[in-house]
Amino acid sequence: MEDYTPDEILALLKRAREFKSGASWDKPNKQIFAANLFFENSTRTHNSFHIAERKLGLDVLEFNASQSSVKKGETLYDTVLTLDALGVEVCVLRHSTDHYYDELINSENIHCAIVNGGDGSGQHPSQCLLDLMTIQEEFGDFTGLQVGIAGDISHSRVARSNAQMLTKLGAKVYFSGPKEWYNPDFDQYGQFLAMDDLVQTSDVVMLLRVQHERQDEKANASFSKADYHKEYGLTLERASQMKGNAIIMHPAPVNRDVELADALVESPQSRIVKQMTNGVYARMAILESVLK
Amino acid sequence: MEDYTPDEILALLKRAREFKSGASWDKPNKQIFAANLFFENSTRTHNSFHIAERKLGLDVLEFNASQSSVKKGETLYDTVLTLDALGVEVCVLRHSTDHYYDELINSENIHCAIVNGGDGSGQHPSQCLLDLMTIQEEFGDFTGLQVGIAGDISHSRVARSNAQMLTKLGAKVYFSGPKEWYNPDFDQYGQFLAMDDLVQTSDVVMLLRVQHERQDEKANASFSKADYHKEYGLTLERASQMKGNAIIMHPAPVNRDVELADALVESPQSRIVKQMTNGVYARMAILESVLK
Amino acid sequence: MEDYTPDEILALLKRAREFKSGASWDKPNKQIFAANLFFENSTRTHNSFHIAERKLGLDVLEFNASQSSVKKGETLYDTVLTLDALGVEVCVLRHSTDHYYDELINSENIHCAIVNGGDGSGQHPSQCLLDLMTIQEEFGDFTGLQVGIAGDISHSRVARSNAQMLTKLGAKVYFSGPKEWYNPDFDQYGQFLAMDDLVQTSDVVMLLRVQHERQDEKANASFSKADYHKEYGLTLERASQMKGNAIIMHPAPVNRDVELADALVESPQSRIVKQMTNGVYARMAILESVLK
Secondary structure (H helix, E strand, O other): OOOEEEHHHHHHHHHHHHOOOOOOOOOOOOOOOEEEHHHHHOOOOHHHHHHHHOOOEEEEEEEEEHHHHHHHHHOOOHHHHHHHHOEEEEEEEEEOOOOHHHHHOOOOOOEEEEEEEEOOOOOOOHHHHHHHHHHHHHHHHOOOOOEEEEOOOOOOOOHHHHHHHHHHOOEEEEEEHHHHHOOOHHHOOOEEEEEEHHHEEEEEEEEOOHHHHHOOHHHHHHHHHHHHHHHHOOOOOHOHHHHHHEEEOOOOOOEEEEEEEEEEEOOOOHHHHHHHHHHHHHHHHHHHHHHH | OOOOHHHHHHHHHHHHHHHHHOOOOOOOOOOOOEEEEEEEOOOOOHHHHHHHHHHHOOOOEEEEEHHHHHHHHHHHHHHHHHHHOEEEEEEEEEOOOOOOOHHOOOOOOOEEEEEEEEEOOOOOOHHHHHHHHHHHHOOOOOOEEEEEOOOOOOOOHHHHHHHHHHHOOEEEEEEEOOOOHHOOOHHHHHEEEEEEHHHHHHHHEEOOOOOOHOOOHHHHHOOHHHHHHHOOOOOOHHHOOOOOOOOEEEEOOOOOOOOEEEHHHHHHOOHHHHHHHHHHHHHHHHHHHHHH | OOOOOHHHHHHHHHHHHHHHHHOOOOOOOOOOOOEEEEEOOHHHHHHHHHHHHHHOOOEEEOOHHHOHHHHHOOHHHHHHHHHHHHEEEEEEEOOOOOOOHHHHOOOOOOOOEEEEEEOOOOOOOOHHHHHHHHHHHOOOOOOOOOOEEEEEOOOOHHHHHHHHHHHOOOEEEEEOOHHEEEEOOOOOEEEOOOOHHHHOOOOOOEEOOHHHHHHOOHHHHOHHHHHHHHHHHHHHHHHHOOOOOOOOEEOOOOOOOOOOHHHOEEEEEEEHHHHHHHHHHHHHHHHHHOOO
């Protein structure tokens, strides 16, 4: 997301809204193959890219690493080189390595487009775009909007991508959550607040998933869902302190009764289901832009 | 299957026969996404739903639980809520939990159709429909037809669905198999007979698979294939006692030489291969009915 | 490959070249289902068959053995019998058993075409065809061409298929590699040479992958990548001894710096990426020929 200008982002958002309104892509009259390579578990990102690809009329290849030559020791580079040689024009990738894509986009022999579906604790640009789309649908404009991001900031690729782009677009960002899960590197984007303050201040209360798969064992062993919910979660009580037109967001999957109270997930203030719906259109816009 | 009236079933069977004769669905002029979520192993049900979906012109999303957020602890409810939000219009599900579908069809926020591809030891409606279709093709009418169901009655979702619907349609149902695998709850549908009596009486000899994956370890350890075959299986000798026009059915996969003799699986009396073929058309009829 | 005459092979190669030039198949006006059943890991063969199937306009069923009734003990025979009953017209199979296909093509009840995507240490006909296509593109004619095949000859299904067909087509074949991985059975196709001699003699230097998954544990424990590379690999030094217009081939995945130096994989003499590209068209020709 660092490389995108606000104008480019606003253009992508416009296109995503058009797709949501029923616009279709003027696809070249030939088969275009997309490959999805998810080396980390995913429900939303993976399936919404698949649906976005099909809505654009692409042929989809689901790459299953566990049944591939990756099991014989083949590297990510050689895997993508192969798919490129087979005629794949766009690869959507999720991988646990930060910046895995550098060697792919710098290769002279790999010509297909690379779309990042999440890299390690790095970036998650398509999630960022769908979050921005959901906020824009609600408030129209980003200028002066107060967005509070709470939870496991340091492991979150969502937090980083969103904080960068929201500030570029004129929003004011706040952070909260356990201090040991915060990274001072985020100070450049906004202020750290107590959870109660963040909830009362924000137009958008964005909760982040507790990612046990990215914590170490010791942290997981001592973790109490009830304690986390009480100290850093959006409890029913805290939710009652939200501004009148404020909304709740979460990249999901939600740990119900941890990051937010079970009853809030599908509540009138929640945009969590809408975020998932918008993800399809945001991803159509991204795919179209790299295929053009 | 409890909720279907005989007329509704007969209408579905008629439609399945039409599909088999080459009829096609008058599909709305838009993309329709179906998702298959099989949390239990399956070859026939899974692949024939996939083929049925494609024959109806649907876009198919194969949900792979082992590479999804289910691995991060996401519930079935939240998974289906997600797919619904992504625009999926029908989910075909197989799950080990009896009545898993209740919370899905009762949810206000899940709008997609749910098709049950088998729940725990509960129901297996699409298998039931293809069995009825195969019987109807053979005998035309169900009234007075004698159907013997033999094997692991209590764990079988096929037995339950079939016994309910066959009796509703006027057939007479008998059961046989190991007494410890029988459930007196089935007395309401028909009489328990010795295996030899069942074979000599029945127009349809329906064998059930020994489901080791649903038995406990002790039962599996003491199980002898040869003994089972001799006592409760359709041996070549027993098959020679079948009525002249009686047929053999089995939901498959068959344990050859356990539930029935190897040589009977593809014999002239067997309709096991035909059951699989009919499954595609029965499932087309089911999918069409929920999409309309 | 034993059953193909040179003329039949040359006709397939011609058709593959036509597909590469943009020709399309005159597909019958109906849905045709292909199923891919890969019981061994694969990236190139599996994905290029998938793409070839889609380019021919087929509907593709990806059979996932690990989520199928194979897990309940169902045999390969009964699995293919099932897919055939469901209406699948061509099954592409890879399996660890040599000649697994015999019982399938000899069955009276299995009607679908079987395409061998690799059987144990047996044959790999589609790899053979794409290799021949790549050689033909380079040299036009096979007569008198010198082809050196080096590496794990005895476990390689590529070596066997290629040696058989290349000699039929008039090429001269040589072998090299560790003596303990050589099989005197190959003497009928060509002479065994020292690696340096093979490199200097050959128009095509074809390296074979060290297949640790087919070696025993003891062999794997004592294996040294550096030693193998030095003794039997295409080092940079050896590559400098190649004839001026000689090319490098490898079925891939490549163990870089084992069978050949890392820098040679994507070098100007290498046709490894082209082999992958040609694989799609070779497989289209094979599929078309069995569907006609």
